[in-house]
Structures are given as structure tokens and as C-alpha cells.
Amino acid sequence: MEHIRFYPQGDQAITVSFGDEINQELHEEIISLTKLLDLEPFPGMIEAVPSFTAVTIYYSPFDVKRKYLNLSIYEDVVMQIKQKLQSKKVSRNDPPTIITIPVCYGGEYGPDLTEVARYHKLSESDVIRLHSNHEYVVYMVGFTPGFPYLGGMSERLATPRKQTPRVAIPAGSVGIGGRQTGIYPLESPGGCQIIGRTPLQLFNYNKNEPTLLKAGDIVRFKPITAEQYDEWDGE
Known part of the structure; x- marks a missing residue:
């Protein structure tokens, strides 16, 4: 996960950047996270939108079920996304449509x-x-x-x-x-x-x-x- 960066987009979205180059390997990582979030959204999540090199995740700060009360809502969301990235459920082997x-x-x-x-x-x-x-x-x-x-x-x-x-x-x-x-x-x-x-x-x-x-x-x-x-x- 060293190449992954997190950026706030106001108080209702976060961008997860996988790098600066457009290539198949990063694309598969982006699609993998998007699919996992679609299947298992965290409480308060609205939508995950993939792009060439990143995924932007929209959420309602009022509906986020916080797991880390000592962190801000944004930091809490970052931690929840990191947990999903580390999950074995993130698979890049699903055949594309x-x-x-x-x-x-x-x-x-x-x-x-x-x-x-x-x-x-x-x-x-x-x-x-x-x-x-x-x-x-x-x-x-x-x-x-x-x-x-x-x-x-x-x-x-x-x-x-x-x-x-x-x-x-x-x-x-x-x-x-x-x-x-x-x-x-x-x-x-x-x-x-x-x-x-x-x-x-x-x-x-x-x-x-x-x-x-x-x-x-x-x-x-x-x-x-x-x-x-x-x-x-x-x-």
C-alpha cells in the first residue's frame, strides 16, 4: 500500500490515489477496490467513482458509523478504507464483463x-x-x-x-x-x-x-x- 495516497475532497468525499500513470496493473487495483466498496459499503458511504488513477468515495459525514472515536470523521473513513484494501476479499481475479x-x-x-x-x-x-x-x-x-x-x-x-x-x-x-x-x-x-x-x-x-x-x-x-x-x- 506504499503507493496509495488519500486526499480529502471537502467534508463529504475522499480520493484514493493509486499513482500517476495509466496502466493495467493500477486499473485492476482501482476496479478491485470499487467492486468491494459496491458490495460492502461502509455505513454512510454514498458512491465510489473510479477514474484513470484513483477512486473518489462520497459519503455522508452525518451517517458514518465511526470505529475510532479519537479520530476525525475523515480519518475514520481513511482507516475503514485501509482495512478494506488490506482485506483478502480485494481480488483482482474476477473475470471482466x-x-x-x-x-x-x-x-x-x-x-x-x-x-x-x-x-x-x-x-x-x-x-x-x-x-x-x-x-x-x-x-x-x-x-x-x-x-x-x-x-x-x-x-x-x-x-x-x-x-x-x-x-x-x-x-x-x-x-x-x-x-x-x-x-x-x-x-x-x-x-x-x-x-x-x-x-x-x-x-x-x-x-x-x-x-x-x-x-x-x-x-x-x-x-x-x-x-x-x-x-x-x-x-
């Missing part, structure tokens, strides 16, 4: 596919192959509800963001921004190079679990035709 995302690449659904191919001196089919032949790790969800930050894209597809962002990108759009790829769950502004679109709904506030993807999941992209997209969209 694998989700296949159908994507219609190019055309009206991927208006920037041609530009991305031209930038890398590749054919459009090469871009599709490189993008869909990888497995991606969901490192965190944010920006807009359900937006997944994915790691694992081929370096050969790293493409600068647009100099002028679009005012509105359709929900389901799959884009490349720098060395990352992501999916827009909702219509929103954005500067990614849009190479395709999925008919799947990534965010639905009417469901008990409104987001399709969560941190720790594995994403695979599956190319589909425009006809398949239209049929899927109709369903």
Missing part, C-alpha cells in the same frame, strides 16, 4: 473515416480492421453520462482531434481523439474524429443501471452494414 458493440463504419455514420484513413495513409478498410480487431478496457466513465474512456487502441490510429469541434455529435457515434477512442452515449458537442456509429443505446435513465458500460468492462467492436444498422435501430 465483455461487451460487443456493433458499429457501422463510414458513410453518414462515420463522416471522418476518410480523413482518418488519409491522415495515416491507410485504406478505409484498414482503419476499420485496426479499430475493430482490438479489445478495449473501459478505464472510466464520464464527460457525459455513460461516456466510456477506452484504452487499447492501436497507435497506428492515433489522430488529432478536430481544430473546430462539432456543435452536435449524434448519440452512438464512435470517435478517435488523439490516442483514445470513445463512444458518445448522448448527442453532444465534441472534437473527436467520427468514424462510425452504433445502434446500441449506451445510456437510458429509465433503467435501474442506466449505463451500458462501466469501468473494468472489456469492449469489442463488430463492423455491421448500414442495412444491419437500420434494422437494429428499428428494433
